[in-house]
Amino acid sequence: MKSFFGGIHPRYNKITRKARIEVAPLPKKIILPLQQHIGAPCSSLVKAGDVVKVGQKIADSDKFVSAPIHASISGKVLGISKMPHPTLGICDAIVIESDGKIEWDEKVKKRENVFGLSKDELKNIVKEAGIVGLGGAAFPTHVKLSPPPDKKIDTVILNGIECEPYLTCDHRLMLEHAEKIIKGLQLIVKVLEPKQCYIGIEDNKENAISLFEEKLHSMEIKDIKVVRLKTIYPQGAEKNLIYSVLKRKVPTGGLPMDVKVVVQNVGTAKAIYDAVYEGKPLIERVVTITGSVKEPKNLLVKIGTPVNELISFCGGYEGSVGKLISGGPMMGIAQYGDEIPVIKGSSGILVQREEITKDEERDCIRCGRCVDKCPMSLMPTMIMQYAQKDDFDNCKEYFALDCYECGVCSYVCPSKIPLVHWIKYAKGELMKRKKK
């Protein structure tokens, strides 16, 4: 079975794997942060009091590495103010109050002649639709589709791994929208012209694997292949996925395009389909609401919807809440409150009870599990020990900057040391130094 080295087998707890995607109720108001992606933040195109329609572009940037933002509901702009943000803590955001109706912008129209579109036209549609990587990192998709001329792309991998425990949004999307995902992928292939194209799926989603194989067969597509991958966390991490599928190693500090590969998430392929075929910009996504809520669900959510509205729709909290996590349990970010909005990169909301969030921390006993399991073959315990002493030179010597914070080290640590916390601290200090 194809895989990488290191990694763990956490309890997956995919309790919503059989729950069909439901459409979340129309939110009363939405919060749209001006930065939902990697790159330059957008500046607002609207002001307080303006009336906006669904799909209307309300924020944009003239920088290349950025993605415009569209209104996901119709209504009135209440204002632009500092609001809580799931990954940045606090960020300027446009707040829109719903008019209770769904009035579409007149620019949103189905496209008839999709096959006549040129590569540049396709890239422009993707850019204008504000599409970013929906796997979590939210890197603007049109940038990935425009590799520099000296970096020829020979492989496209569609990431249908979803190795995070609890999350099932990609799995459900694959089961319910396989054809759209394949059509979206074909558009990516058209732009990048790779020699080979794979859809990577973990072998715990057997039904998705067989469905995609069937669809590819019935659609008579021969140049796209489904790759069955071992179920192990973090199989879906870009660098590890590329190694599992192609046995290529992305150089440290490099990008997948350095080894001629582009990886896209299944959700992104679906968003590209929506943008190109339906003319719809990225205004909604599938989010898994899971953990200690009364009815865990997979929801199709308007981007900007406050999380507390989604939780009430799922029947509210169950028991006393310990942690509210945006994302999955391994890489998700614990939140201060439930007023945060769903943004483009939000794949799930996980509620944890108070009881299970308590650990007693001990000193490192040098068992070496973090070293054995690290998918980047780093030595987390050494970085942690130097970070605790503020010895950042040695943190760098032990390659702290190559950590992508998958959480495996902290997960396996029998002493329950928050290794990721210390590595993040070291990384932060090293980045500050770099800037100087």
Next chain:
Amino acid sequence: METENKETKKLIVSANPHIKDKDTVNKIMWLVVLALMPAAIAGVYFFKSRALVVILLSVVSAVITEFIIQKFTGRNITIKDGSAVLTGLLLALVLSPLVPWWIAVIGSVVAISIGKMIFGGLGHNIFNPALVGRAFLVASWPALMTKWLIDGTTGATPLGLLKLEGIKTGYSALFFGNIGGTIGETSAIALLIGAGFLLYKKIIDWRIPSAYILTVLVFSFIFGQDPIFHILAGGLLIGAFFMATDYVTSPITSTGKLIFGFGCGFLTIILRLFSGYPEGVMFSILLMNAAAPLIDRYTRLKPFGYRKPEEKKEEKKAEEKPIEIKEKDIEALKEKKPEETPKVEEKPEEKEEIEEEKKDEPKNERNA
């Protein structure tokens, strides 16, 4: 709504991940104690109540010592984690059943206080605590420490018999027990059952014991000795599986573990054959314990996708080159460009070389 607000007010915020493995330090320590039970039971079976008394005294005094020191220094009391029990048990298993009761007590006190607590407790000690205790006893009361029991009368260990009188003990006695020696080393099969359990549970890594035993095998063969005898006799098995694999005092890198195992094996044979002592397991492990941090430093892992700094420089040069050419001849640049791209393809091979180099490292150490 009110209750909801109350709940959200006290949300816990911490770095990812938000789920953790069930294994804890306590669980690991108690599993190792469990794995030593077959050897302890075999010891009690062959040496009767004498062995039981030594084991109990040693364990109890280890736990009490840790408790008193932690209480006295105002630290958290961690006697429940099983590490003090483990140290006491390990020490008892490497003592002769004939030792007076106070030897077991003093050994445990030294093991815990000087072997472990003085460095800051579990995780900070340089040397294996149980072996520190034993080394102290061997140095202080050598005569008491080398009186052995066999079939109800005093006798010598198989290694002692071989060294002093040239008598070789049979394999089956070595394998099943009933030989002169320490409480724990008497039965090879009991130790192997425990070791198999730890390997199966992935508590210990195969590298240290394998490298250790293989090195003893190879070098005893080279020096014209019986390799099987050297593996089964003395404290080699308990040392290789239960002492050398102590997390705190052994390297954490895979390559480091192999080097560590090799070093232990090599020193054991050298000490067994060329020193005044018949046995060399204890000193070889203690010596390699001291080298463990250094081994870790020199076997530091390279991250996935690592490029040597020279490669990066070369690449930068390559990037700069076309600019120089540009000034001279623009057409030459066009021809050069296709040559640049194969560089990326070469990379996987280069990385394999790095891995190969790593594999070579233990050999270099051996030569040194």
